[in-house]
Amino acid sequence: MSDSSTSHPAPSSGGPAPAAVWYARGRCTRPFADEAVRLYLRRMQDAGVVDAHLELDPAEIPHLTHPSAASSAPPAAAPSTSSVSAGAQGGVPAAHASHPAADADGAAPVADHGVRSFEARWRAPGGVTVRARLTVGPEGGFLPGAAPGLTLAPAGLAHALGRAPEGREWLLVAEAESVWDPRWPSPADMFWPREEADAWDRVHVGGLRGADLSTLEINRLPDDDKELRKLLKDCARDGWNVHVVVHEAMTPDERGLRPLVRRLPAGLRHRVIEHRAAPDQYRAVNWALKDHGVEVPRGGAVVLPGEPARPGYDRDAFTVRTVFLDGSEPTALIDALHHFVALPAPLPEGAAEGVRVMREQWHLVTLQERLAHAEQLVVMYREALDAMTRSRDLYRQAAEQAHEALAALRASAGPAALPAPRADTPAQPDAGTPPQGSGFSLRPFTRSLERMKDAGKGRRDRP
Structure with missing residues (x-):
């Protein structure tokens, strides 16, 4: 089907x-x-x-x-x-x-x-x-x-x-x-x-030399500055997932080490990837985020705009000043993610x-969908048939009008002005007639026939 x-x-x-x-x-x-x-x-x-x-x-x-x-x-x-x-x-x-x-x-x-x-x-x-x-x-x-x-x-x-x-x-x-x-x-x-x-929950970003990430766990940012910058660039180009960078203001306890993505609404599952920056990575991660025109607040979070940035992306609207890593629901971050996924992408x-x-x-x-689809096909075929019928009637009407006009022209102009071709001998092309496609136009000949038709009509109207 x-x-x-x-x-x-x-x-x-x-x-x-x-x-x-x-x-x-x-x-x-x-x-x-x-x-x-x-x-x-x-x-x-x-x-x-x-x-x-x-x-x-x-x-x-x-x-x-x-x-x-x-x-x-x-x-x-x-x-x-x-x-x-x-x-x-x-x-x-x-x-x-x-x-x-x-x-x-x-x-x-x-x-x-x-x-x-x-x-x-x-x-x-x-x-x-x-x-x-x-x-x-x-x-x-x-x-x-x-x-x-x-x-x-x-x-x-x-x-x-x-x-x-x-x-x-x-x-x-x-x-x-x-x-x-x-x-x-x-x-x-x-x-x-x-x-x-x-x-x-495994996700691959960055092509052959990219990285494997998780949509349900915390993804620690690399310590090497070059690797960090490359990873964030690959994540920005990833059109499948929403990437959020969270900075830890201080080393969190056991509750703070729980992934925030597991507290997101079900509709955001397998679509949001959480990156964590350690307390001492604050300068390094913001240095890498300069390429994307955003920065993460100390102890806060930021949603990457993508590359190119989504239409309607506002830097302040998708920057969360404080994220409490105490096991509570990250309400501000959830609102920012809801707003972000609603943007056209x-x-x-x-x-x-x-x-x-x-x-x-x-x-x-389903059976109802099959019946509805069959009804749509019937309506489509009926409309196509009606259009073909209308076209046929228009062509037939145009042909009848052309035959009537030609008969009236012959009757008014006389047999000598418009001789009919003989049936026993095929018409021979004139030596001076230009070949087809040479730019020859019938417009002067048509105007002459119209003048002859007007002249014949004037003779009939005389007393």
Whole structure:
């Protein structure tokens, strides 16, 4: 089923992110990540949290998620009747086998590149329908658009990095029927449990020579000034996550060492990365932040503006003067993050493609959505047929008027003025007639015919 789940056009990479879209990406380090998602989705649907879910066959996953499949795999086949009907009825579709799929004609099986894709649909507070797709990449590889220079081929990465990256990269895109509210449950909570979230929180920034960060833990800033400056530059260019720098005014106790990101609303999970600067790094971190036009107050925090800065970014509005590292809720920081994620921001590389795939290749369609889509097609075809009928009638009317005008011209000008061609001898082109396309115009000949028509009409009007 390739019916679009929405009527919105596909966003372009680098264009503004739709207000109803939530997106995140990271890396899972636990084994059997796809099996964990498969089992958890069943539990969530049995509990009534998720309305329906579906796992796509490897043959049904668009080739854009694994570019090398285009050379060896046939075009993606339509989903099986059993899986689509189960999704339409809201039941649990049977999990597809992980072995390579073969088409109905018994042709060569589709190469399995280790990419798994899951769809889920649930209702947010207020009855707003949310659709989401989670794509999990192969072991030791990257999905397209992860970072400059990172590709799907694990062999190439192992050669460039000296080792294969740990775990499997994932891409999660969700879209609601209205503007996304950060207070809604996180789409990540629909695909894997909170108690296992630590295994899904790894984020890579900065390309091949970048750094691995965590979205649920504290990320200590490096002591080396050059490494610190490079890391903050890589974080500013990261369009997937929101980066906040927190300075510790003094060495915190056990309560202050707890990550602030774990106290953020669920809708900000896997989207905010917390960087901590030690008390003695105050000058060094502000020296590195000068490149971005911001600075962190002593014992406070600042949200990085991005590169380029998001439209509407105000330095003072996203600078928190004091952050209490005593285990209390960081209210001022949460307000600043809510304000920041509401600013218009360009879609990062890979997110626009993920939204487009989810809209154009959505499989988990209900019966009501199928009927509504069929009604839209009927209306579209009827309008197209009406337009064709109107065009045909206009052409026919124009042709009849042209024939009438030609008959009247012949009748008024006489047979000698406009001789009809003989049927037995084909008309020979005049030697002086310029060839077609030479700039020859019929306008003088038409004016002469009009004058002859006016003269004949004047003779008939005489008494």
